[in-house]
Amino acid sequence: MRPGFTILIWGGLLATTSALAAEYSPPVGKDYPQYAYFGDTHLHTRNSADAYSLGNMNLTPADAYRFARGEEVIAHNGMRVKLRRPLDFLVVSDHSEYLGGYYRFNVGDPVVRNTPVGQAWQAGLEKGNPGQMMSAFTGSINNPKEHPPFPEATRRYIWQDVVKTADDYNQPGLFTSLSGYEWTSMRDGSNLHRVVVFKDGADKVGQMVPFSAQDSIDPEKLWQALADYEKATGGEVLAIGHNGNLSNGLMYGDKLLDGRPLDRAFAQMSARWEPLFEVTQVKGDSESHPKLSPDDEFADFENWDVSNISNTAPKEDWMLQYEYARSVLKNGLKHEAATGINPFKFGLIGSTDGHNSVSTAEEDNFFGKFPETEPSANRFTTKMARQLDPNWKLVASGYAVVWARENTREEIFAALKRKEVYATTGSRIQVRFFGGFHYTPDLIHKPLWLDDAYDKGVPMGGDLTAAPRGKAVTLVVVASKDPEGANLDRVQIIKGWLDNKGRLQEKVFDVAWSGGRERDAVTGKVPAVGSTVDLKTATFTNTIGAADLAAVWTDPDFDPKERAFYYARVIEIPRPRWSTYDMVYFGNEAPAETPRTLQDRAYTSPIWYTP
Amino acid sequence: MLKDPLFHFIVLGALLFGAWAVLNPAESADDPRTIVVDREALLTFIQYRTRSFDESAAAEKFDAWPEAMLEDVIQDFIREEALYRSAVEMGLDADDYVMRQRMVQKVEFMAEGVAEDVVAPDDNQLEAWYSERKQNYAQAALITFAHVFFSSERRGEASATEEATQALEALNRARVPFAAAPSWGERFPYHVNYVDRGFEEIVSHFGETMAVELFSLEPRESTWQGPFSSTRGTHLILLIRSTPAREAAFAEVRDQVLRDWLVEATRARKDAFVQRVLDGFTVVRAPDLQR
Numbered sequence: 001m002r003p004g005f006t007i008l009i010w011g012g013l014l015a016t017t018s019a020l021a022a023e024y025s026p027p028v029g030k031d032y033p034q035y036a037y038f039g040d041t042h043l044h045t046r047n048s049a050d051a052y053s054l055g056n057m058n059l060t061p062a063d064a065y066r067f068a069r070g071e072e073v074i075a076h077n078g079m080r081v082k083l084r085r086p087l088d089f090l091v092v093s094d095h096s097e098y099l100g101g102y103y104r105f106n107v108g109d110p111v112v113r114n115t116p117v118g119q120a121w122q123a124g125l126e127k128g129n130p131g132q133m134m135s136a137f138t139g140s141i142n143n144p145k146e147h148p149p150f151p152e153a154t155r156r157y158i159w160q161d162v163v164k165t166a167d168d169y170n171q172p173g174l175f176t177s178l179s180g181y182e183w184t185s186m187r188d189g190s191n192l193h194r195v196v197v198f199k200d201g202a203d204k205v206g207q208m209v210p211f212s213a214q215d216s217i218d219p220e221k222l223w224q225a226l227a228d229y230e231k232a233t234g235g236e237v238l239a240i241g242h243n244g245n246l247s248n249g250l251m252y253g254d255k256l257l258d259g260r261p262l263d264r265a266f267a268q269m270s271a272r273w274e275p276l277f278e279v280t281q282v283k284g285d286s287e288s289h290p291k292l293s294p295d296d297e298f299a300d301f302e303n304w305d306v307s308n309i310s311n312t313a314p315k316e317d318w319m320l321q322y323e324y325a326r327s328v329l330k331n332g333l334k335h336e337a338a339t340g341i342n343p344f345k346f347g348l349i350g351s352t353d354g355h356n357s358v359s360t361a362e363e364d365n366f367f368g369k370f371p372e373t374e375p376s377a378n379r380f381t382t383k384m385a386r387q388l389d390p391n392w393k394l395v396a397s398g399y400a401v402v403w404a405r406e407n408t409r410e411e412i413f414a415a416l417k418r419k420e421v422y423a424t425t426g427s428r429i430q431v432r433f434f435g436g437f438h439y440t441p442d443l444i445h446k447p448l449w450l451d452d453a454y455d456k457g458v459p460m461g462g463d464l465t466a467a468p469r470g471k472a473v474t475l476v477v478v479a480s481k482d483p484e485g486a487n488l489d490r491v492q493i494i495k496g497w498l499d500n501k502g503r504l505q506e507k508v509f510d511v512a513w514s515g516g517r518e519r520d521a522v523t524g525k526v527p528a529v530g531s532t533v534d535l536k537t538a539t540f541t542n543t544i545g546a547a548d549l550a551a552v553w554t555d556p557d558f559d560p561k562e563r564a565f566y567y568a569r570v571i572e573i574p575r576p577r578w579s580t581y582d583m584v585y586f587g588n589e590a591p592a593e594t595p596r597t598l599q600d601r602a603y604t605s606p607i608w609y610t611p
Numbered sequence: 612m613l614k615d616p617l618f619h620f621i622v623l624g625a626l627l628f629g630a631w632a633v634l635n636p637a638e639s640a641d642d643p644r645t646i647v648v649d650r651e652a653l654l655t656f657i658q659y660r661t662r663s664f665d666e667s668a669a670a671e672k673f674d675a676w677p678e679a680m681l682e683d684v685i686q687d688f689i690r691e692e693a694l695y696r697s698a699v700e701m702g703l704d705a706d707d708y709v710m711r712q713r714m715v716q717k718v719e720f721m722a723e724g725v726a727e728d729v730v731a732p733d734d735n736q737l738e739a740w741y742s743e744r745k746q747n748y749a750q751a752a753l754i755t756f757a758h759v760f761f762s763s764e765r766r767g768e769a770s771a772t773e774e775a776t777q778a779l780e781a782l783n784r785a786r787v788p789f790a791a792a793p794s795w796g797e798r799f800p801y802h803v804n805y806v807d808r809g810f811e812e813i814v815s816h817f818g819e820t821m822a823v824e825l826f827s828l829e830p831r832e833s834t835w836q837g838p839f840s841s842t843r844g845t846h847l848i849l850l851i852r853s854t855p856a857r858e859a860a861f862a863e864v865r866d867q868v869l870r871d872w873l874v875e876a877t878r879a880r881k882d883a884f885v886q887r888v889l890d891g892f893t894v895v896r897a898p899d900l901q902r
Contacts, residue, residue, distance in 0.1 A: 034802065057712065057713075057716065085811075085815075104720075106713065106716070106717075107716050107717045107719075107720035108717055108720070109720060127651070128651055128652060128654070128655035129654075129655065129666050131658060131665055131666050135665065168870060171867070430800065430801075444798055445797055445798055446797075446798055447759075447760065447792075447793045447794070447795065447796055447797060447798050447799065447803050448793040448794065449798050451793075478798075478800070480800035480801075483814075483815040483816070484815070546764075547764075547842070547843060548764070548800050548843070550798075
């Protein structure tokens with residue numbers, strides 16, 4: 001499959017007798033990725049209108065980069081904040097609607113003040129009508145005629161400043177900053193947001209202006225804009241959906257925005273431009289939902305399932321299957337069977353969606369979403385932006401992890417695009433996941449296992465097809481705990497498939513677990529790992545669980561004629577939730593419905609089997 | 612200041628743009644001691660009170676209110692306006708942190724505009740600048756090694772150490788080189804060959820104890836050393852290079868130095884602008900500052 005590997009393996013063996021036969025530097029010739037880089041593809045700064053108007057007046061994109069690479073920053077609540085370990089990469093993705101506009105208007109920057117929009121805002125203020133400006137951001141999405149964008153020249157000027165800052169903080173090999181923005185589309189208060197990520201530097205990215213919801217709220221129009229960018233510059237760009245859970249069935253539904261059924265053209269564009277889904281973030285975890293997966297005891301994890309993003313319409317059960325990653329991946333198989341193309345063939349990443357310029361996803365170092373939820377004695381009792389969900393529900397999550405050869409824009413972007421990436425809910429779990437037909441059970445004991453793993457199969461995000469006669473899909477999963485975090489409880493493989501009667505199915509398999517627990521004879525499930533959490537002190541110990549778990553697992557129900565996908569879920573032992581750390585620090589009490597502990601986890605991108 | 616509940620009330624309770632309107636209160640008579648209540652002022656007031664910025668909705672609500680309710684709102688408005696104006700008369704607005712911050716931000720923005728057009732230095736200037744701050748660009752200590760791993764989880768620690776001791780002899784007898792290490796031992800969760808890696812990474816893969824040992828170990832090009840114990844088991848090490856922390860040559864770090872120079876030059880110009888502003892003031896330090 002890869003001639004380079006074969007040569008190297010032989011080289012390595014020969015080297016035992018002839019020292020000069022192999023490359024001196026072992027990575028030479030191994031063209032597969034060897035490093036897991038942890039980052040955040042979704043972070044807002046004061047350049048976002050909502051962040052600024054809710055108090056992020058001080059922290060700039062430059063501050064966000066400085067913080068991500070390990071420097072200390074003063075949060076809006078006056079506290080000093082610093083990451084335990086720096087991130088490897090960051091995408092500052094401010095809302096494109098009036099990007100940078102509220103800040104610049106406020107400080108009297110003529111670039112914004114002298115535009116028709118700026119003059120209207122000013123006139124509104126002078127007439128005692130602050131609504132003109134205050135409602136401009138949501139107005140720009142819901143009613144762009146009344147809230148038009150800044151003139152093109154203004155947007156371009158501000159955007160070039162943004163992408164130049166991204167270039168300034170990009171240090172190949174050490175820290176990668178990728179340019180990006182968020183397209184904040186909504187319909188009827190339901191979320192259709194996408195984060196757009198560029199591979200390229202300011203020379204290319206600076207040639208266009210970010211696509212906004214004022215331009216269109218239709219994802220197909222966004223994709224067209226991305227295609228135009230690539231065509232005009234020769235650059236590369238992709239989009240990542242998030243908060244399907246707040247879309248009330250809209251984000252990954254069976255219908256297009258105009259009501260027509262999802263068709264082949266849409267599927268093609270969706271598959272081309274949206275290789276990933278941000279499955280976990282501060283506004284809820286969207287991997288699975290207990291109503292969709294009643295047999296999955298880990299499905300009920302930090303879900304937000306009350307309403308759409310604007311809290312204007314309640315959640316109804318029928319919506320859920322179009323919002324959560326597992327059911328959407330299943331629906332993708334159904335669409336593929338119908339149209340020939342899977343529109344929802346996405347890999348999984350996590351990110352924070354923080355709005356205060358600091359990317360924090362760790363339970364004991366969580367600085368909330370807006371400045372109002374930076375640590376304080378009363379952050380449990382407020383509501384997000386004062387009117388949305390209660391803030392105790394915020395999730396300290398998550399990270400995007402990419403498997404790459406080196407920490408550069410090119411390598412990280414390529415990994416995102418080929419989906420060799422995974423999500424964590426804020427922990428630094430390391431996980432490898434491979435699928436193939438020829439793996440043997442001893443693979444995971446060999447030091448050279450990665451050569452074989454890549455040679456005989458595909459990594460996470462990959463495709464398998466045409467199973468050889470008599471062979472079933474075999475998956476290899478190798479996980480290690482966060483070196484400074486909690487031990488691992490178990491590793492699971494989740495299978496979704498379209499059965500030969502056209503029904504969508506799913507099943508969760510425990511494939512590796514700690515501490516010699518026995519599967520339940522009836523359910524086949526491994527019992528709960530227990531807990532070492534002391535709520536009084538917000539501490540836990542790694543006296544249960546395992547540092548490393550690995551398995552080679554062959555699908556016992558494999559049918560070569562059925563479309564399927566598989567992904568791994570790695571679950572840590574219980575630890576205190578962020579709110580529990582708060583209770584100990586501030587001596588207050590979270591509302592009774594707040595979970596006191598949680599089991600952080602990782603979700604790999606799937607591997608698909610197509611007959 | 613930050614603990615002040617009033618501060619939190621203002622930051623969290625009022626939308627920030629509210630401060631603006633406070634600075635530019637709705638049309639009123641020139642006499643600061645006359646409060647004019649009109650429909651427009653009340654509509655603005657209502658919108659801030661309800662934190663719902665829709666003028667026509669506010670107007671609709673306003674027109675539908677019974678007389679008594681309207682009177683209540685008028686009383687609230689008068690109370691707020693009177694207290695606000697007396698606060699300004701007493702100079703209390705000067706102590707308002709949100710207002711101060713917004714004013715300061717405006718001047719800083721002007722300063723940044725002035726500072727932005729710095730001219731890049733030539734390489735001689737840059738190198739001179741670099742030589743004064745070499746310590747900022749020091750290169751971290753790095754080590755290059757291969758390791759052969761025996762998992763204590765699979766067989767227990769004693770047996771892992773025993774097997775490692777036997778393997779040590781075999782490795783040295785066969786003079787197993789760096790690149791051949793992956794053919795020996797067992798799967799380690801991270802890497803077998805580490806080329807020029809820093810301390811933090813080694814700590815996260817092997818634990819602090821073993822990392823400290825490896826960074827103080829003498830390199831021996833063709834001799835396997837050990838056994839060493841990590842958090843996961845026993846390791847044999849072929850340490851072929853250990854580079855102590857060192858100064859960087861200018862050429863190695865020129866781009867980074869230039870970036871830093873620009874950041875600092877911009878900041879210096881901004882500081883100079885701010886200094887000119889400060890120079891326009893006479894500062895009197897009160898005797899109670901003496902220690």
